[in-house]
Amino acid sequence: MLYNPIVPELPEVETIRKGLAAVLPNRIVQKVFVHDSRLWRRTGQDPTPALEKTRIISVERQGKWLFCPLDSPHLSTGTILAAHLRMSGKFLVDKTENSATHERHDLSHLRATLLLSDAYRVSFVDTRRFAEFLIFTPETGKTLRARLGPDALNISTETLFSAFQGRKGTLKAALCNQHLIAGIGNIYSDEALWRAKMRWDRPAGHLSKKDAETLSFHIRSVLKEAIVAGGTSAKDGLYRGVNEEKGWFALQLDVYQRTGYPCPRCSTPIERRQRGGSATHFCPTCQQS
């Protein structure tokens, strides 16, 4: 059986955000257990004590980041708890009196547990230990937020066009560059380029307005369709929603991890190129613009 770890990108993070947003807002963090201090490596400090007795205001998302604004008399106004799932981070939400969830799930990579009011429990599992948590104030988070590009979900022609202007790297690299546009990774860059019939190795800076219109349309539509499907999970893959549910967008993928299969448009076998640490999938025949 093929092992296909599916890494969370915008649609997967958005699906998780919705799941968390159904429970977290207005609940109080009663207790925090951090089982792996590497989770906080960016600041090097475990802010667990400061988190307790705070109220979670909402659960928001920009790109692949989750942001939870907090309300506490002990924290300065605007303090935010942020999480990035990186490769394999997963949230599970259940109630403490319902131990079945935890018994069912493999918790050997449990990294943190948050106990909330009304007996809700949020478990954070991360096999590969790339995920990170971060607490920042508007002041300390300025750099992070400023370096993050506009969210890809509703990216406009104008925004895409100006973000790619002057770039000499490939379209693929620009699409995956979170400083330019936030939320797209390896799956959805391949899928958007296939839908737009564009070569992955075109210089990003050469896009015309018309090209930017075409590409931004396909970015928006592939991301929205994937969100409707609940994201992409693979057989035995890593991504799950907060209630352990799989997403079904894998059934709608046209090129990603479909090397050798016929292109849905022209039947040419899909090709694969290694690009740095990741692979690009494309149709050599009908992705020529």
Place this chain on the structure above:
DNA sequence: CAATTGACCTGCAGGC
């Protein structure tokens, strides 16, 4: 400044 490469991690498939 922009682009590229290696490090960080772990589990599994496939080869021998």
Place this chain on the structure above:
DNA sequence: TGCCTGCAGGTCAATT
């Protein structure tokens, strides 16, 4: 059976 290698890839620091 078990060891070894390659692959999955988001982000950042270091390098070109």
